[in-house]
Amino acid sequence: xxxxxxxxxxxxxxxxxxxxxxxxxxxxxxxxxxxxxxxxxxxxxxxxxxxxxxxxxxxxxxxxxxxxxxxxxxxxxxxxxxxxxxxxxxxxxxxxxxxxxxxxxxxxxxxxxxxxxxxxxxxxxxxxxxxxxxxxxxxxxxxxxxxxxxxxxxxxxxxxxxxxxxxxxxxxxxxxxxxxxxxxxxxxxxxxxxxxxxxxxxxxxxxxxxxxxxxxxxxxxxxxxxxxxxxxxxxxxxxxxxxxxxxxxxxxxxxxxxxxxxxxxxxxxxxxxxxxxxxxxxxxxxxxxxxxxxxxxxxxxxxxxxxxxxxxxxxxxxxxxxxxxxxxxxxxxxxxxxxxxxxxxxxxxxxxxxxxxxxxxxxxxxxxxxxxxxxxxxxxxxxxxxxxxxxxxxxxxxxxxxxxxxxxxxxxxxxxxxxxxxxxxxxxxxxxxxxxxxxxxxxxxxxxxxxxxxxxxxxxxxxxxxxxxxxxxxxxxxxxxxxxxxxxxxxxxxxxxxxxxxxxxxxx
Amino acid sequence: xxxxxxxxxxxxxxxxxxxxxxxxxxxxxxxxxxxxxxxxxxxxxxxxxxxxxxxxxxxxxxxxxxxxxxxxxxxxxxxxxxxxxxxxxxxxxxxxxxxxxxxxxxxxxxxxxxxxxxxxxxxxxxxxxxxxxxxxxxxxxxxxxxxxxxxxxxxxxxxxxxxxxxxxxxxxxxxxxxxxxxxxxxxxxxxxxxxxxxxxxxxxxxxxxxxxxxxxxxxxxxxxxxxxxxxxxxxxxxxxxxxxxxxxxxxxxxxxxxxxxxxxxxxxxxxxxxxxxxxxxxxxxxxxxxxxxxxxxxxxxxxxxxxxxxxxxxxxxxxxxxxxxxxxx
Numbered sequence: 001x002x003x004x005x006x007x008x009x010x011x012x013x014x015x016x017x018x019x020x021x022x023x024x025x026x027x028x029x030x031x032x033x034x035x036x037x038x039x040x041x042x043x044x045x046x047x048x049x050x051x052x053x054x055x056x057x058x059x060x061x062x063x064x065x066x067x068x069x070x071x072x073x074x075x076x077x078x079x080x081x082x083x084x085x086x087x088x089x090x091x092x093x094x095x096x097x098x099x100x101x102x103x104x105x106x107x108x109x110x111x112x113x114x115x116x117x118x119x120x121x122x123x124x125x126x127x128x129x130x131x132x133x134x135x136x137x138x139x140x141x142x143x144x145x146x147x148x149x150x151x152x153x154x155x156x157x158x159x160x161x162x163x164x165x166x167x168x169x170x171x172x173x174x175x176x177x178x179x180x181x182x183x184x185x186x187x188x189x190x191x192x193x194x195x196x197x198x199x200x201x202x203x204x205x206x207x208x209x210x211x212x213x214x215x216x217x218x219x220x221x222x223x224x225x226x227x228x229x230x231x232x233x234x235x236x237x238x239x240x241x242x243x244x245x246x247x248x249x250x251x252x253x254x255x256x257x258x259x260x261x262x263x264x265x266x267x268x269x270x271x272x273x274x275x276x277x278x279x280x281x282x283x284x285x286x287x288x289x290x291x292x293x294x295x296x297x298x299x300x301x302x303x304x305x306x307x308x309x310x311x312x313x314x315x316x317x318x319x320x321x322x323x324x325x326x327x328x329x330x331x332x333x334x335x336x337x338x339x340x341x342x343x344x345x346x347x348x349x350x351x352x353x354x355x356x357x358x359x360x361x362x363x364x365x366x367x368x369x370x371x372x373x374x375x376x377x378x379x380x381x382x383x384x385x386x387x388x389x390x391x392x393x394x395x396x397x398x399x400x401x402x403x404x405x406x407x408x409x410x411x412x413x414x415x416x417x418x419x420x421x422x423x424x425x426x427x428x429x430x431x432x433x434x435x436x437x438x439x440x441x442x443x444x445x446x447x448x449x450x451x452x453x454x455x456x457x458x459x460x461x462x463x464x465x466x467x468x469x470x471x472x473x474x475x476x477x478x479x480x481x482x483x484x485x486x487x488x489x490x491x492x493x494x495x496x497x498x499x500x501x502x503x504x505x506x507x508x
Numbered sequence: 509x510x511x512x513x514x515x516x517x518x519x520x521x522x523x524x525x526x527x528x529x530x531x532x533x534x535x536x537x538x539x540x541x542x543x544x545x546x547x548x549x550x551x552x553x554x555x556x557x558x559x560x561x562x563x564x565x566x567x568x569x570x571x572x573x574x575x576x577x578x579x580x581x582x583x584x585x586x587x588x589x590x591x592x593x594x595x596x597x598x599x600x601x602x603x604x605x606x607x608x609x610x611x612x613x614x615x616x617x618x619x620x621x622x623x624x625x626x627x628x629x630x631x632x633x634x635x636x637x638x639x640x641x642x643x644x645x646x647x648x649x650x651x652x653x654x655x656x657x658x659x660x661x662x663x664x665x666x667x668x669x670x671x672x673x674x675x676x677x678x679x680x681x682x683x684x685x686x687x688x689x690x691x692x693x694x695x696x697x698x699x700x701x702x703x704x705x706x707x708x709x710x711x712x713x714x715x716x717x718x719x720x721x722x723x724x725x726x727x728x729x730x731x732x733x734x735x736x737x738x739x740x741x742x743x744x745x746x747x748x749x750x751x752x753x754x755x756x757x758x759x760x761x762x763x764x765x766x767x768x769x770x771x772x773x774x775x776x777x778x779x780x781x782x783x784x785x786x787x788x789x790x791x792x793x794x795x796x797x798x799x800x801x802x803x804x805x806x807x808x809x810x811x812x813x814x815x816x817x818x819x820x821x822x823x824x825x826x827x828x829x830x831x832x833x834x835x836x837x
Binding site (some may be wrong): 490500502 | 511512514518519521526527528532635637663692700720721782786
């Protein structure tokens with residue numbers, strides 16, 4: 001039987017060496033970069049088409065994106081188990097994916113995944129200018145439309161200002177009577193109303209459909225921009241805010257009329273997008289694609305997972321780093337925290353809320369919670385009931401805070417929901433017991449200690465290199481495990497003890 | 509600039525740190541399954557009674573909420589008693605009653621507690637307010653010790669208890685913890701209680717420390733620590749050493765009180781005794797623990813262990829810490 005110390009040393013060394021070795025191998029042989037350095041934002045966009053089949057054959061057609069505005073598609077992937085599948089040319093440079101099946105008896109989801117990055121910030125290319133013929137309207141609608149267009153023309157200097165004015169009008173809380181009537185009586189959406197206004201004003205216009213890129217979103221819907229021709233160039237407008245120009249975070253799926261998704265033989269169809277953003281050099285992704293057949297290793301990397309799970313792991317893989325920070329601060333520095341891993345959870349919440357907002361929210365909820373808890377302690381309740389009461393109080397506080405701050409225009413405070421409720425409630429409970437037994441000083445020591453550890457863990461987790469390394473080289477966590485095992489056997493002094501025993505030498 | 513002591517000096521002085529205590533002593537010599545016996549004061553008491561180790565008399569135990577009214581009513585027959593949580597830690601939730609005033613009870617500070625106050629305290633204990641991890645608990649009611657008057661002068665409103673660290677059955681280091689006004693009657697050193705280091709060899713005081721600083725007199729009672737010499741010292745050491753055999757923990761803190769009639773009595777045991785005893789004694793634990801290890805290997809029985817410890821750890825035979833430090837620099 002080996003001495004436990006030797007055993008742990010051996011296991012830890014092996015783990016550390018294995019983690020670093022595999023990382024170096026991936027870095028040198030497979031060309032995965034160790035530093036995020038000259039990275040590109042590579043977006044993985046996963047479209048999910050879900051539907052419930054009705055009787056008879058099912059025919060789904062999804063128009064594929066055109067890669068406009070400088071976007072380059074690195075990889076395409078279709079998932080179509082049990083369906084006939086083909087990619088067809090549908091004219092004018094567009095292609096569409098088509099899934100067909102004779103019959104189907106259960107709700108189904110089809111997937112189409114692309115990885116794309118924006119190579120350069122191109123504007124949208126030329127597009128044939130054509131004014132749509134004005135739609136046929138009922139007499140009262142027609143009159144209102146003509147009056148609205150006349151007013152818009154009167155108040156504007158050209159197509160650009162006219163569009164801005166129109167967007168303003170149609171988004172106002174109290175639009176003028178004509179606009180209000182049109183919106184109320186119109187069968188189509190607001191976007192199609194805008195297109196009709198454009199055709200009455202004889203301005204060439206169409207919608208640009210695409211995906212708003214937000215990292216970690218799972219159920220993003222298609223959104224639209226309004227594009228008009230002002231006489232010599234095409235201009236893009238946001239139909240909600242009226243701001244001009246193609247936003248950086250907008251991935252163009254389709255420009256011009258026509259449906260993106262066509263479904264025959266099914267109902268309740270939905271098109272949703274899951275998005276994940278990785279900072280990687282584009283060439284790495286390309287080389288990964290080329291090499292993935294040669295290196296089975298990459299097939300077992302995080303990249304092999306569906307996008308949704310990738311997004312979750314991006315966060316999960318950071319937790320060991322935070323735990324390591326806690327181990328170091330508690331064993332080497334000797335900071336007192338309330339609960340071993342409460343700081344990790346608080347730090348995770350900080351990642352969502354940003355640091356200062358998170359700190360403010362935490363302090364407000366815990367101090368108000370403590371105040372209410374001190375009243376509860378007079379009621380002499382049984383423990384489980386008391387903790388549940390604190391949970392309810394904490395949730396009410398969070399709701400009150402969200403509503404209040406929203407009314408005051410402080411949108412940041414809405415991120416309050418990212419705080420783990422049960423953890424907050426337990427924190428309040430522990431702190432209040434600590435207060436009753438050990439006094440306010442100990443509460444400040446432990447509460448402050450927890451916050452310091454949480455902030456440090458947050459700062460480490462938000463370093464770009466750390467996120468890059470844990471996501472691309474998860475094997476480094478083995479090395480981290482080795483370090484934690486070694487720290488578990490550390491018998492030296494803590495920094496706090498150098499302070500605690502400081503008087504011992506100088507006395508007598 | 510905060511003044512720190514260098515880790516090198518600490519190591520040379522043989523000061524035991526938290527990590528080393530946890531890994532090298534508690535983790536190594538205290539089997540997890542034996543913690544139960546010391547974390548539960550009723551188990552400790554039962555085991556002590558079996559071995560003939562004296563403990564304060566048990567008046568009663570409240571297991572369930574419905575018993576609270578009846579048990580508290582029975583207390584009307586008692587002049588004085590102590591109510592405490594069975595699984596409490598660090599002296600939390602201990603209610604001491606020293607006298608009566610009609611149907612009401614008197615605390616040491618002179619404050620009056622009614623029947624309903626006692627009931628509320630009992631309910632809080634049952635709900636786990638004072639217990640490790642907030643578990644449901646039992647409340648126990650014990651006889652109030654009649655402090656040895658020699659001890660009473662060293663404590664302000666609190667219980668002056670003797671803490672002895674026992675390693676593998678060998679008493680290694682001892683101190684008295686004296687509650688002060690600043691510590692609010694509690695015997696916790698980090699809350700401002702005075703720690704008085706006691707010579708294992710003679711039972712006399714070595715040094716007294718409050719908040720890390722040396723003191724010579726109790727800040728509230730004015731009693732001088734220099735003349736302090738514990739009576740029944742051999743009996744105290746025998747009692748502490750006996751506890752180690754009883755609970756099967758290699759590294760143990762025994763809390764002992766001196767009763768006027770019964771002499772030393774076991775109050776409670778601690779499987780994770782703190783490190784401030786080193787400050788109170790102005791002496792590191794590591795060297796003593798190494799010597800104690802040798803004693804434990806050589807000695808045939810408890811009596812021999814104690815006599816060897818009394819010889820080895822006699823302050824007269826040891827180099828004071830200040831001189832060690834001076835030699836280092």
